[in-house]
Amino acid sequence: MRRDFAVVAVDLASAKQAAVVTDHDSMVLGRRMFTGDAWVIDDILDWAEPIAAKAGYAGVVLGCEPTGHRWKPLLDRSRARGLELVCVNPMLVHRGREEEDFTRDRSDFKDATIIAKRVAQLRCYVPCVLEGRWCRLRPLGARRADQLVAAGSARQRLRDLLECAWPALLSPASNPLDALTWRAGMAVSTDPGRIVVMGDGAFADAVREQLPRWGATRRNLRILRAIFDAALPPGGVETERAAACERAAYALADWHHAVGQITDVEYRMVEVLDALQLSALVTTIIGLSVVGAAAILAETGDPARYDCARTWAKHAGLCLAVSTNFATTYR
Known part of the structure; x- marks a missing residue:
């Protein structure tokens, strides 16, 4: 987030997108409602970039909440245009509405402004880009979690x-x-x-x-x-x-159906780990099964995207001694 870049924040929804352009003091330079799904992001950026340039900024950084899967079109199109996308944790946006006393006055533009403010404060993160077999492992992990809940409920x-x-x-x-x-x-x-x-x-x-x-x-x-x-x-x-x-x-x-679905999805997750040639490596962690490792990696993603092995180990919530060794060997 460079000081010579303006912030373009989008409050994502299903049928319309509220976009604001702000400076680093959360001063709104422009705001507009766009009709359509998240794929109208090209229209939003075409509108926002001239506003930022007129205000003296060299470029823009795009920010949003990671709402469902709607942030993924933003990531796809912003990267295609050579722009950076950052995401703000929804809890920070919720707390921001409380700080601004917007709890009884919900507005898409106000939420977008709060997102822009958090981006300017660097209270954001760069989302992970899933590639290859990791794109398959993440949904399989989500499917397994859903079926575990269904089985327990039944x-x-x-x-x-x-x-x-x-x-x-x-x-x-x-x-x-x-x-x-x-x-x-x-x-x-x-x-x-x-x-x-x-x-x-x-x-x-x-x-x-x-x-x-x-x-x-x-x-x-x-x-x-x-x-x-x-x-x-x-x-x-x-x-x-x-x-x-x-x-x-x-x-x-x-219950029987959910148990069968869990068995099926776990088999597919192990298939992905075999294809990634990680099955033998993850079992070097004492007490961790291949399925357990697949569930963890489905949440953390590719360990190679972390700056160091200890960061991945903390994110995975594993014993630092053995999991750091795993991540180091993998990298």
Whole structure:
């Protein structure tokens, strides 16, 4: 951010973009609303550069909040024009609105001015440009995080419903939802009445068929017997049992789907690390699996973009001794 450059700040939105041109004291030299998505950035820069030149500036620096994916067209077009893009943390913009007492007077132009002020104060950063296979690893990491949340939510929802409608089912093991035989039994039916009608033998055969879907091959006979016994006096809120058990079946299906998606996306993440020839190197960090390393690298990006190995290690949140060694070897 050079002193002889003006600041062009854009408050990004879906259908219109508020742009301001300011000096380093946040004095607004020009402001204008542009209709269209973030790809109107060329029109914004064509409008802003003459204003900066008229005010005596040698060029401009573009600033924005990293809103969703809307900042990426700005990065693409600004780099194509030989300009620099910097991003301001949304929390700094939020705090800036509080400092300026704009909390009750929301305005796109005011937000853009706050962004420009933070850029002039150097409270910004240069965004990372993803390239090659790193472009694939980042979305895969985001997909894995989403599915982990979905799996955890479905699992908790299943437990809550069963605690209400069929509490006896949660006693066969200390952590019944971790038992693959228990999951296979629930895949047969979450309705205790149906399990009783099936009979002990038919239920056991049905569980055997469901085991491969959950990654198991052998039944735990103790848990199997406990599930069948729990169906005889299920307990719980009788008036809501039928509806709750039906909803529990949906929760179980959601959980199974999310677990399958996690397995698939983790396989793809390991594929990317293999292609980057990093799988063997990341496992030199004690206690870190290939999948765990892939999840970390999906967030931090290419370690080579950091100034030093310790900076990457701190960003990754790993033990400095071993991860610094990894980053140094990689670089």
